[in-house]
Every structure is written in structure tokens, then in C-alpha cells.
Amino acid sequence: MSLGEHLVEFRKRIFRAVLGILIGGVVGWLLSDQILVALSAPVSAITNSQGRTASLNFTDISEAFDLRLQIAITVGVVISSPIWLYQIWAFLVPGLTRREKQYAVGFVLTAVPLFLAGCAAGWYVLPHMVALLTAFAPSDTTAIISAQTYYSFVLKLVIAIGIAFVLPVLLVLLNFAGILSSKSILKSWRIAILVIILFTAIATPAADVFSMFLLAIPMIVLFYSAAFIAWLHDRRKAKKQEKFDSELVVP
Structure with a gap:
């Protein structure tokens, strides 16, 4: 195709992707009440x-609307992900x-489930983190948390852990x-484990050792699984090269 045809094709794809996100956003808006709960x-x-009052607060007149809009957009992007x-x-x-297509398909088919599993792990440790972080406040105080700040914290935590699960792929x-x-x-296994431990220590409070290891263990397993798959691929590639070299030798 010419440059103009590529631009027309690009515009068509963008329009369909945006339309899918907008439709998903409408669904997200309708589900915003349940998501807020x-x-x-x-x-x-x-x-x-902890035996004290805790609540989400809307500190600005438009914060409730802004939060529902953020939730709608987030849900819209997630729901419409197959479309875009x-x-x-x-x-x-x-x-x-052809080979690049095979790699891309394999990456998508493995990365999407791992990303969702990482998001689920982040959601699982969320209550532990909220309880631990708020426990540092004096017992005679009230936990008044900005709803928008809290949502941003949850979103960043879940997405960060989801992305971390995709890195081995x-x-x-x-x-x-x-x-x-x-x-x-394999040579960098010490650095990889150190980075994983540091990441989980940052993603979860340092005092919450259980949640830290709950995240670190599957990430370490995924790292070694990736190394094992790479080893199998290199071994098969080496055998093919040896066979090819032997066929070039004139008897």
C-alpha cells in the first residue's frame, strides 16, 4: 500500500479501537457502583x-464524578482489550x-493470562497492604482516605504486579x-532474584513478609521457567546447526 493507504488503514483501526473502548467505558460506568464497593x-x-473509624472521602465537589469516570475508562480499556x-x-x-507472526502470537497467548494472574495476585495482597499501612497511625485517630488517591494506589499496584508477571515471557x-x-x-539469576525481592518489598510493605514472599515465589518460578524454555530452544537450535554443518561436509 501507498503511504496514503496506510494512513487511511491506520485511521480505520484507531476509530474501531476507540469505539470499542467507549462501549466498554459505558459498561464500566454502569458497574462503577459495584466496583466502588x-x-x-x-x-x-x-x-x-483496628477498632477505629475508617472511610473513603471525596474531598472535592467533582471528585466523585472524576473517580467514576476513571473507573469507567479503566474498565473500558480492559473489557475492550480484545478489540483494540x-x-x-x-x-x-x-x-x-511468518516467524515474527508466530513469536507475536505466542507472546500474546502467554502474556495475557500471566498479566491477569499478576493482577489477581496484586488484588489478593491489597487488603493486607491497606491494613498494614493504616496500622502505623495512632490508635486514637481516624483513617480518612481520599477516594481518588486510594484508587490510583490500587490501580498502580495491580498493574505493576501484572506487568512484573509478564517480564519472563x-x-x-x-x-x-x-x-x-x-x-x-541463567548467569544473571542472582541479580534477577535480588530485583524480584526488591520489587516485592516495594510493592508490599516491608513488615508484611507473608505478602512479599507470596508475590516473590511465583515470580522466581516464572523466571526459572523462562530460563528453562530458553535452554530448550538453544539446545534444539544447536542440534539443528550441528546437523546442517554435518550435511555440508563432503564425504
């Missing part, structure tokens, strides 16, 4: 666990080779592309 559950539990991911894929596929993709060898991955 689920989000506020860890804060409400503070009253029972397909639009990106459909725009890029004509320019990819990126290592495998780099290995299959010939950029990173399995030896290089």
Missing part, C-alpha cells in the same frame, strides 16, 4: 480489625514475517529472537 471493602475492614489488541495486530501483521521472546541466550539468563 469492592474497592472500599479493605478500608471498611479496618473498623473491625486485534486492531493493532491487524495493522502490523502485513509487515511481519519477554525474556523468552528475546531468546527466540536470538538476542538473549539461555546462558545469559
Whole structure:
């Protein structure tokens, strides 16, 4: 296609992706009440666990509307992800080779479930973090938490842990592309474990050792799984190279 045709194709894909996000946003707006109840559950539990008043506060006249709009957009992006991911894929596929297409499909099929699993893990440790962080306040005080700040905290936590679960898949993709060898991955295991521990220590409060290890263990397992898959790929690649070299030898 010419440059003009590419631009028309790009505009068409963008329009469909945005339309999907808008439709998903309407669904998110309708579900915002239930989502707010689920989000506020860890804060409400503070009253029972710590014996003091705790609540989400809307400190600005438009904060309640802004928060519902943020929730709607977030849910819209998540719900419509098959639509806009397909639009990106459909725009890029004509320019990819067969092998690159296979790598891309494999990456999407493994990265999406791992990302969702990471988000689920982040959601699981959320109540522990809320309870622990608010417990540092004196017992005779009231926990009044800004609703918008709290939502941003939850969103960043869940997405950060979700992305962390996808990183091992990126290592495998780099290995299959010939950029990173399995030896290089295994050689850096000490650094990888240290980074994982530091990340989980930051993502979860330092005093909450249980939640930290709850996140660190599956991430370490994923790292070694990625290294093992890369090792199998390098071994198969080496065998193919040996066979090819032997066929070049003239008897």
C-alpha cells in the first residue's frame, strides 16, 4: 500500500479501537457502583480489625464524578482489550514475517493470562497492604482516605504486579529472537532474584513478609521457567546447526 493507504488503514483501526473502548467505558460506568464497593471493602475492614473509624472521602465537589469516570475508562480499556489488541495486530501483521507472526502470537497467548494472574495476585495482597499501612497511625485517630488517591494506589499496584508477571515471557521472546541466550539468563539469576525481592518489598510493605514472599515465589518460578524454555530452544537450535554443518561436509 501507498503511504496514503496506510494512513487511511491506520485511521480505520484507531476509530474501531476507540469505539470499542467507549462501549466498554459505558459498561464500566454502569458497574462503577459495584466496583466502588469492592474497592472500599479493605478500608471498611479496618473498623473491625483496628477498632477505629475508617472511610473513603471525596474531598472535592467533582471528585466523585472524576473517580467514576476513571473507573469507567479503566474498565473500558480492559473489557475492550480484545478489540483494540486485534486492531493493532491487524495493522502490523502485513509487515511481519511468518516467524515474527508466530513469536507475536505466542507472546500474546502467554502474556495475557500471566498479566491477569499478576493482577489477581496484586488484588489478593491489597487488603493486607491497606491494613498494614493504616496500622502505623495512632490508635486514637481516624483513617480518612481520599477516594481518588486510594484508587490510583490500587490501580498502580495491580498493574505493576501484572506487568512484573509478564517480564519472563519477554525474556523468552528475546531468546527466540536470538538476542538473549539461555546462558545469559541463567548467569544473571542472582541479580534477577535480588530485583524480584526488591520489587516485592516495594510493592508490599516491608513488615508484611507473608505478602512479599507470596508475590516473590511465583515470580522466581516464572523466571526459572523462562530460563528453562530458553535452554530448550538453544539446545534444539544447536542440534539443528550441528546437523546442517554435518550435511555440508563432503564425504
